[in-house]
Amino acid sequence: NEWIYRQKGEALHRALRDANISLAGTSIFEAAFGVGYYLSRWRSHGVGQVTGVDLSADAVEQARMEYPDFDLQCQDLAELAPSPTPFDVVFAIDVLYHIIDDVQWDRAVRNLARRVRAGGALVFTDQFWAVRTHRSAHVRRRRFEDYVEVLGEEGLTIEVRRVFTRYLGHDRGTGMGPLW
Numbered sequence: 001n002e003w004i005y006r007q008k009g010e011a012l013h014r015a016l017r018d019a020n021i022s023l024a025g026t027s028i029f030e031a032a033f034g035v036g037y038y039l040s041r042w043r044s045h046g047v048g049q050v051t052g053v054d055l056s057a058d059a060v061e062q063a064r065m066e067y068p069d070f071d072l073q074c075q076d077l078a079e080l081a082p083s084p085t086p087f088d089v090v091f092a093i094d095v096l097y098h099i100i101d102d103v104q105w106d107r108a109v110r111n112l113a114r115r116v117r118a119g120g121a122l123v124f125t126d127q128f129w130a131v132r133t134h135r136s137a138h139v140r141r142r143r144f145e146d147y148v149e150v151l152g153e154e155g156l157t158i159e160v161r162r163v164f165t166r167y168l169g170h171d172r173g174t175g176m177g178p179l180w
Helices: 002-018 037-044 057-066 102-113 144-153
Strands: 027-031 049-054 071-074 087-092 116-124 133-136 139-141
Touching: 002 037, 002 116, 027 037, 027 102, 037 049, 049 057, 057 071, 087 102, 102 116, 102 144
Parallel strands: 027 049, 027 087, 049 071, 087 116
Antiparallel strands: 133 139
């Protein structure tokens, strides 16, 4: 896991650089921060304000102890209340494909899109398939067009698309990894 997280961290750094996104002094929102790997990266990037949610109360409790200066809450992405202040960058790394219910996924993606300030960015990872399919009890693959449609209805366009990692996924033979 440590090796994979290092690879993902390096891939994220390259992707942010390629998209010309600087995090220094920005406000960010992280969806489903889990074990908090990226929370430490936000600090090293000089982020000004960090807000995040996770569905696991245990994850939130642990992260709050380690990052008391971050605003971390236990919430479901599909049930987020509107944010009074939009964020410069919203991250959803390796989370959206775990929302297997399509209605909940749609609501979660819209909630995240609505958290992005004008001129800001939504950075997410997923593995796009030609058709929607369940890969396991906790993974649902969707089409790139599904994201384009929902984000377009929320006023966002996908401007940059990069390979995030080639090391994970069910289609190792193709070399296609999650994209954002």
